[in-house]
Amino acid sequence: MPSTPRCGITRSRWGRSPGTGIPEPRARWRRASWRSCAEGDEETAQMSKGFVVWESESGSKLCVANGLKNVPDQYEIKRGVSRAKGFPEDARFEMDKRFPKQVALPDSLRNLEGMVVVSARLKEFIEARSPRSVEYLPVALINHKNRDCGQQYHVVNPLEIVDCIDQDASKIEFNEIDPTLIAIVKRLVFKQKAIPEDLLLFRPKYLENAVVVRRDLAEAIEGGKFTGVSFTEIDKYRE
Template identity: 35%
Template sequence: MRYYLIDLMPEDNPDFCFLDSYPEGLGLKTYKLGKGQPLKDDYPADARIYMSDKEKGIQVPDLVGNSRSMLITSQRVKEVIERVNQGPTEYLRVAIYNHKKRVASPDHFILNPLGVVDCLNLRASEIEYFQGKVVHVDRLVLDPGKLEKAPELFRVRENSRAYVISDRIVDEVEKLRPGVSNFWLEELDQEPSREQGGKT
């Protein structure tokens, strides 16, 4: 099976909107969106995000670029992922408001895969550590031996802000018509770790 990293800051079209903030009303709970922790009752019922004033784009694409490492998709993409994905995930409705404080989309969703997956070949990946802790991941290389029970959408243990999807999701999303907008993916290399009995 192939797996892909989702680009959360695509630059496909300057007409597309961009977001610089979290949903209003989350307060200090915003950290949960980066860690894959459940929000449940902490999430506001009327969640809204305003388009960034730094960017002029106003069109709301299927995947909304943002600087907060949130996976924000249209309802139709969310429905495909929800149907295919069997992993624990919160699907949080959010309204996107334009620069004039008017609703541009009432039904986009923040996808919050819960938890993280130990999925990397640590030797083949490029990871920067400081005092034994991960500070940056430059290159993700998956270990196929660790993916046998991985869900179709998940976060990487060494970088919880990295979202990975399987080719099963990609195949279904590509069937949508019209085609999805602003949805950019990078196929991830896979290399068995030595401890898994594979070659490096």
């Protein structure tokens, strides 16, 4: 008996590049017409279809960065804590020396921290849409010659933490050491009514590594032909 077609947008599985620890992005999401699907899958897709998760990709040419440097308590950036006041002027990322041939500067910088790091052009594009409770933390990018690449980048830091994960419908496991964090995601479902309608960017409660983007903003970014940008459907997100 043939299997029931999956519904929605087709995505490849996400993992980490072997031997690097760098998050390996899924293929870029694409719009698709809804096909017939099992009742449970259709309901799940409908509940989360208004949002996607921001990721970054590098391909074979775009540079890849290591972790954020010179920023104390940087874990706060992933927990909705404002860091704009007194943010270190020497905050920086460095190009990963394991990828010496990847030097092209992207608009969305793939990095070891999994942070959303954007070019000045993409920052202005987002800022023009006035997302609430979002700050942009300036960082430098150092190239393989240990010089500033000459392009300003910003960490996009959404301050809104939304308790929107449907724990009954999702397949998740909490961290045994820190039960306020989700350690494993096999299936993610949102409670759509828990998300304010005017919210463009936010982090889901318990899932600090995910920056969620409202679909219309994601589509606008895709239409702007920014490099390095990738989005993942909520029900395809894995942690």
